[in-house]
Amino acid sequence: MGDDALTEAVRRRYVEVNGDHPMTPADDDYVREHFVPATAEAMEHMLAGRLPLASYVLSDGTPMVPADHGDLAGFAGGLDRLHAWFVAFWGDDAATGEAEWGHYLSGRYTCLKEVSPVRIRQKTERVAEAEAAVARLRGDRSDPLGRGMLGEAVDGVLGVPGLDWLLLPMTAYDRLRFGGPTVRERWVDAPREAFLTPVAPEWPLRTERLLLRPHEPGDADAFADAWASEEWTSLLLTRPQNRAEVAEMIRRRTAAADPAFVSVVVTLHDGTVVGDSLLHLQGTGLSEGEIGWTVLPEHTGHGYGTEAARELLRLGFEHHGLRRIVANLDARNVRSAAMCERLGMRREVHRLGDFWSKGEWTDSYEYALLREEWRAQA
Numbered sequence: 001m002g003d004d005a006l007t008e009a010v011r012r013r014y015v016e017v018n019g020d021h022p023m024t025p026a027d028d029d030y031v032r033e034h035f036v037p038a039t040a041e042a043m044e045h046m047l048a049g050r051l052p053l054a055s056y057v058l059s060d061g062t063p064m065v066p067a068d069h070g071d072l073a074g075f076a077g078g079l080d081r082l083h084a085w086f087v088a089f090w091g092d093d094a095a096t097g098e099a100e101w102g103h104y105l106s107g108r109y110t111c112l113k114e115v116s117p118v119r120i121r122q123k124t125e126r127v128a129e130a131e132a133a134v135a136r137l138r139g140d141r142s143d144p145l146g147r148g149m150l151g152e153a154v155d156g157v158l159g160v161p162g163l164d165w166l167l168l169p170m171t172a173y174d175r176l177r178f179g180g181p182t183v184r185e186r187w188v189d190a191p192r193e194a195f196l197t198p199v200a201p202e203w204p205l206r207t208e209r210l211l212l213r214p215h216e217p218g219d220a221d222a223f224a225d226a227w228a229s230e231e232w233t234s235l236l237l238t239r240p241q242n243r244a245e246v247a248e249m250i251r252r253r254t255a256a257a258d259p260a261f262v263s264v265v266v267t268l269h270d271g272t273v274v275g276d277s278l279l280h281l282q283g284t285g286l287s288e289g290e291i292g293w294t295v296l297p298e299h300t301g302h303g304y305g306t307e308a309a310r311e312l313l314r315l316g317f318e319h320h321g322l323r324r325i326v327a328n329l330d331a332r333n334v335r336s337a338a339m340c341e342r343l344g345m346r347r348e349v350h351r352l353g354d355f356w357s358k359g360e361w362t363d364s365y366e367y368a369l370l371r372e373e374w375r376a377q378a
Contacts, residue, residue: 219250
C-alpha cells in the first residue's frame with residue numbers, strides 16, 4: 001500500500017473512532033507542538049491493531065502520534081509481546097486490563113504526556129481521588145481530608161505525581177470529539193479554581209486596638225528607619241535595606257497577585273503603623289500556612305505583635321480553612337519564640353546548625369498549631 005493510501009486508510013479509521021470534527025489552525029499548531037507525523041511503518045501497525053491509532057489527524061490529513069509512539073513495544077520485547085506486557089499491569093483484573101488495552105489502541109489517551117500503563121493507572125487513580133475530594137469539599141470546603149486528597153490529585157505529593165504533571169493542555173478539538181470539557185479542565189482547572197484558589201477577606205481586619213490591611217505605597221516611610229538598622233534586621237532573613245530598597249519592597253507587596261501570600265500592614269486605629277504580618281498558604285491542598293511578623297522598634301512591648309498574629313491565626317483557620325499553621329524562626333529570636341508560646345503554638349522542631357544566615361550557620365525553631373488546638377483555646 002502506498003503512503004497516500006496508508007494515510008487515507010488511517011484517516012478513515014480515525015474518523016470512525018473519533019467522529020468527523022473540524023481542526024482549526026490553533027488546533028493544528030497545538031498538535032504540531034506536542035506530536036509528530038506518523039511514519040509509514042507506524043501506520044501499517046496501526047491498521048493491523050499492533051500500535052495505537054493516530055492521536056490526531058491534522059486539517060491537511062497528516063496522522064500525528066506521540067514522539068515515543070512505538071517505544072512500549074521495545075520495553076515489552078517486541079510487538080508480539082506488547083499486549084501481554086501491557087495488560088499485566090492490571091494484575092488479576094483482566095477485564096480492566098483488556099479494556100485499557102482497547103483504549104490504548106484507539107489512540108484516545110491524548111491527555112497524557114506519556115502514554116504508558118503506569119501513567120494510565122496513575123491518571124485513573126488521581127481522577128477518582130479528585131472526584132471523591134470534590135464530593136467532600138462541596139459539603140465542607142475546609143474538610144482536611146478533602147483538601148489533602150484534592151491537593152494530591154491535582155498537584156501531587158512526594159512520590160505521587162498529580163494530574164497537573166501527568167496531563168497535556170489538550171485543545172478545543174478535544175472538547176468536540178470527547179463531547180465536553182477536557183480531563184484537565186474538569187479535574188485540574190475547575191477544582192483548583194473552586195477549592196484551591198484562596199479568596200481574600202474583606203479588608204481591613206479589625207481587632208481591639210489594631211487594623212490589618214494590605215500594603216500601600218506610602219507605608220515605606222514608616223519602615224525605612226527600622227530596615228536600615230543592623231540590630232533590628234539581625235534575626236530576619238533580609239539584610240539591612242536603604243530607603244529606596246524598602247520602597248521597592250513595599251511596591252512589590254502592594255502589587256503582589258499571589259492570593260496564597262497574605263502580607264499586611266498592622267496599624268493602630270488612628271493609622272499609626274506599628275509593624276507588619278504575613279500568612280503564606282502552602283502544603284498539600286493549601287491546607288497549611290506559615291505565619292510571620294515584625295514590630296517596629298518604637299512600638300515593642302505593647303503586645304501589638306501578639307494581637308495581630310492572633311487575628312492572622314483566626315484568618316487562617318476560619319476564613320481559609322487551614323488545618324495547621326507554623327512559624328519558623330531563628331533560635332536566637334527569644335522574643336518571637338516567647339510570642340509563639342503566648343499564641344499557644346508548640347515548639348515541634350529545634351534544628352541544629354541547619355540555616356545559613358548572614359555569613360554563619362544558625363539553629364532554627366519550628367512552632368506549630370493545629371486547628372483543633374486553636375479552637376480549644378477559644
